[in-house]
Amino acid sequence: VSLELSPTAKAILGTLSFSPKSGYEIKAMVDRSTRFFWAASYGQIYPELKRLAEAGLVEGIDDPQGGRARTVWSLTEEGREALHAWLSEPPAVFEIRHEGMLKVFFADSLSPVEQIERLRDMGAVHRRKVEALRGIEAQVGHNPANAVEALEKTGSFTFLILRYGIESNEWAAEWCERTATALESRSPVAERSR
Amino acid sequence: VSLELSPTAKAILGTLSFSPKSGYEIKAMVDRSTRFFWAASYGQIYPELKRLAEAGLVEGIDDPQGGRARTVWSLTEEGREALHAWLSEPPAVFEIRHEGMLKVFFADSLSPVEQIERLRDMGAVHRRKVEALRGIEAQVGHNPANAVEALEKTGSFTFLILRYGIESNEWAAEWCERTATALESRSPVAERSR
DNA sequence: ATTCTCATGTAATTGGTTACATGATTGC
């Protein structure tokens, strides 16, 4: 069994596997990518980099830009091994905190109009996520028809996951709209039973 | 603006809107239902019930079963108003921690075989979730074809959300399988570029 | 007898965000 990596350590080792980075750059990459399913903040990243260095998984080199202090971190051989070991274990963490779902779950006591509003609110959460992710896709300047095309054009699984994010949130938004529409057209008898 | 409810307070007020419950019963209901998108543990529930009672949103009545102490909590009028006020605000929290996605995101450095394994692992997470949710649906003894039918048969949005959980995870599992299959059948040239 | 369920609670630990503090460099 390999040593336990903290949640933030997993994100750090992974981002460093692409190229060496400063803590600031790690945060920037996370915010443009994994943030949608694996967040990390400065308050976690900087202390964790120190711990990973003590454990010998990363190595820091001072690389000031002019008078601006800066440390660039890269994976050591042990770090690369730890990343590969973690990547090879079956995934364990899968947690969701979805306030829109919770509100629909508790919608029984609301009026029919409010119930449908809650459902559309939940859909709007997913539509906004789609727009945010599409914005990122547009920035990198391609427009794949599907995930495999995204991977083949870019050579990176990061774009495959971006596609997954877009498509799954589109599916969710459509589910909400489809269900809201079906509820609106239910029999007036059902509508009255408030 | 209404007073801020803690994450666990939202779950508590919501579950009590169906019927009065002990802390133990609140936990049991959460574990059978909202746990999949909004978890809560004893360490949060019991202290939060005390805080909600101090704030006047819930009311506890001692109701021992034999020599077994037990407090049954119910919503006060203020509690019902606070729940309705929260339900009427647009949802804010939407967070995901998805280790399977993170591993696929970092799969670039793996061999083609490992890459497809990671993708299938991610799909397995969703398949297991589908099975768990279908088990709950089977326990309550109906088999709806869609979410609106689930709502119409039971009269409760809790079953609509259960359907959403099943269908969204099915979609995700199928996306992974579809993508894994497409990757397997890519050109050998792409396969070799390890 | 023993195990399971019902029942309440707390302490230790972990994980996380937010806000703050500081300061240099770059571009307008």
Place this chain on the structure above:
DNA sequence: GCAATCATGTAACCAATTACATGAGAAT
């Protein structure tokens, strides 16, 4: 000159899980 960006870090606070502690009643 000013704002944005690059850059590092910490303190306060909030949220959450896990494990522990305790004990009664029910079922086998």
